[in-house]
Amino acid sequence: MAEEITIPGWKKWLEDVGEQVSFFSRFIKNIFVGGFEWSEFVRQCYEIGYRSMMLVGITSFIMGVVLILQLRPTLVEFGAASMLPKTLSVSFVREIGPVIIAIICAGKIASSIGAELGSMKVTEQLDAMEVSGANPLQYLVVTRILATTLMVPLLSVIGDVIGLFGGFLALNLRDHISLPLYATKVIASLDYTDFVPAFIKTIFFGLAIGFVGCYKGFHSSKGTESVGLAANSAVVTASLWIFVIDAIAVQITSLLFYK
Amino acid sequence: MAEKEIVAEPTEKKTHDKHEVVIEIKNLKKSFGSKDVLTDINLTVHRGENVVVLGRSGQGKSVTIQCIVGMLMPDAGTLKVFGEEVAELNDKELKELRMKIGFLFQSGALYDSMTVRENLEFPLTRVLKLTDRSEIDQRVEEVLDSVGLSDAADKMPSDLSGGMRKRAGLARTLIIKPEIMLYDEPTTGLDPITSREISELILDMQKKYKTTSIIITHDMECARITADRVVIMNDGEYIDEGTFDGLKKSKNKIVQSFFKDVS
Numbered sequence: 001m002a003e004e005i006t007i008p009g010w011k012k013w014l015e016d017v018g019e020q021v022s023f024f025s026r027f028i029k030n031i032f033v034g035g036f037e038w039s040e041f042v043r044q045c046y047e048i049g050y051r052s053m054m055l056v057g058i059t060s061f062i063m064g065v066v067l068i069l070q071l072r073p074t075l076v077e078f079g080a081a082s083m084l085p086k087t088l089s090v091s092f093v094r095e096i097g098p099v100i101i102a103i104i105c106a107g108k109i110a111s112s113i114g115a116e117l118g119s120m121k122v123t124e125q126l127d128a129m130e131v132s133g134a135n136p137l138q139y140l141v142v143t144r145i146l147a148t149t150l151m152v153p154l155l156s157v158i159g160d161v162i163g164l165f166g167g168f169l170a171l172n173l174r175d176h177i178s179l180p181l182y183a184t185k186v187i188a189s190l191d192y193t194d195f196v197p198a199f200i201k202t203i204f205f206g207l208a209i210g211f212v213g214c215y216k217g218f219h220s221s222k223g224t225e226s227v228g229l230a231a232n233s234a235v236v237t238a239s240l241w242i243f244v245i246d247a248i249a250v251q252i253t254s255l256l257f258y259k
Numbered sequence: 260m261a262e263k264e265i266v267a268e269p270t271e272k273k274t275h276d277k278h279e280v281v282i283e284i285k286n287l288k289k290s291f292g293s294k295d296v297l298t299d300i301n302l303t304v305h306r307g308e309n310v311v312v313l314g315r316s317g318q319g320k321s322v323t324i325q326c327i328v329g330m331l332m333p334d335a336g337t338l339k340v341f342g343e344e345v346a347e348l349n350d351k352e353l354k355e356l357r358m359k360i361g362f363l364f365q366s367g368a369l370y371d372s373m374t375v376r377e378n379l380e381f382p383l384t385r386v387l388k389l390t391d392r393s394e395i396d397q398r399v400e401e402v403l404d405s406v407g408l409s410d411a412a413d414k415m416p417s418d419l420s421g422g423m424r425k426r427a428g429l430a431r432t433l434i435i436k437p438e439i440m441l442y443d444e445p446t447t448g449l450d451p452i453t454s455r456e457i458s459e460l461i462l463d464m465q466k467k468y469k470t471t472s473i474i475i476t477h478d479m480e481c482a483r484i485t486a487d488r489v490v491i492m493n494d495g496e497y498i499d500e501g502t503f504d505g506l507k508k509s510k511n512k513i514v515q516s517f518f519k520d521v522s
Contacts, residue, residue, distance in 0.1 A: 116372075120371075123366055123368060123371070124365070124366055125371070127330060127364065128362070128364055128370075128428075130330070130357075131328045131329075131360070132357065132381075132431075132435070133354045133355075133358045133386040133435075134385040134386050
């Protein structure tokens with residue numbers, strides 16, 4: 001028997017990085033070659049977007065309420081209670097909304113994609129698709145990654161609105177402010193440098209969530225345990241990517257807009 | 260070019276030479292890490308033939324057919340399908356080859372998010388790129404009728420029994436009218452009656468669709484029903500071959516061990 005060759009950890013890591021780059025390039029290629037799977041794309045948008053809306057809505061609402069309740073005592077202490085709508089809107093739209101919603105989506109969507117594709121691999125469905133001459137990347141990967149890339153920004157916008165509305169209700173627990181006045185203060189405190197960079201980074205969050213989910217599912221090993229591992233690993237890796245992208249986005253935004 | 264016409268209209272297969280070699284394997288070797296799975300595989304399969312590969316679990320039976328369809332690349336040796344060396348095909352050529360080969364997985368490998376009908380429509384719309392609704396429906400009804408699943412078209416795979424899943428999987432591979440069928444343990448996990456039904460169905464489909472088949476199994480009843488020729492595999496190589504009845508009389512101890520419970 002030949003001796004088992006042990007591959008060093010760093011080499012495995014490099015191999016994995018190389019595999020991810022190759023998988024991403026195949027994803028890009030498959031967007032443009034062959035026919036686009038419109039019906040599957042729409043189905044995925046429904047599954048990823050519509051089915052996540054309740055979770056995103058509830059989370060955002062609670063975040064809006066909690067932020068106001070946490071901010072109020074401090075701002076009141078400094079006689080700046082009138083700054084609450086502005087503080088909430090800027091922090092929520094710029095940072096808290098996109099990141100929290102992306103993390104929620106990583107937990108729900110990346111894990112579900114990872115588990116679905118992982119179980120398809122375990123049950124030989126991916127192999128069956130491939131040996132039949134069909135293209136699993138086109139049908140499964142392109143549609144899912146593009147759907148998350150489109151849906152996460154939309155969910156983020158919806159989450160922002162719901163979170164700000166939650167803030168309005170929380171504000172009215174102690175103070176009294178009308179909805180038109182609150183809305184006017186929120187809109188006045190935001191400009192494009194708050195909204196546009198945040199929206200752009202959510203596109204990358206969506207791309208990362210879809211890509212990581214698909215990659216982990218496609219590269220799971222053949223065993224039932226690997227389905228759980230693929231789902232778990234997809235959530236952890238996608239969450240990490242979200243923070244990395246966020247850190248890069250903040251640097252770029254600061255350089256461009258907040259000199 | 261002639262091959263492409265055959266895929267589109269399989270009735271033309273009747274004109275093919277029965278002695279034509281469709282699969283030719285010489286000195287095939289395949290290892291996974293330090294484990295040599297295939298050490299020296301030699302096999303020739305002629306058009307219209309049903310070849311059963313018998314062997315114990317873990318001997319590399321499935322690896323052989325995975326190499327034939329290009330899922331795995333051999334380490335050494337020659338593997339020709341329709342005269343083309345599989346390892347030398349580019350992606351486009353491999354896809355064209357796969358359109359002529361049906362592969363029935365052990366589990367059936369039905370797409371579990373789709374109904375049986377959608378499973379059957381998938382290769383028609385994605386592989387053959389059919390767009391005519393009436394033609395798609397007609398093909399689906401025809402193949403479902405052939406495997407006796409006309410009533411299950413709108414069921415989800417999770418609602419099917421093991422035997423029905425195998426039938427549906429078989430229907431999905433047959434719907435593109437392949438010239439070669441590769442069966443990976445088609446009766447594993449089924450009760451003896453259903454196993455027999457599936458084996459007889461394989462034989463019926465072979466006659467109806469005029470396919471060339473390689474059937475990987477360790478089910479002796481399946482081998483007896485379906486085989487024109489049986490190949491015995493042991494330790495990564497084929498050690499004997501012949502008809503089912505001929506091999507029953509073999510003096511080779513390993514071959515005898517397969518047939519000892521066969522009446």
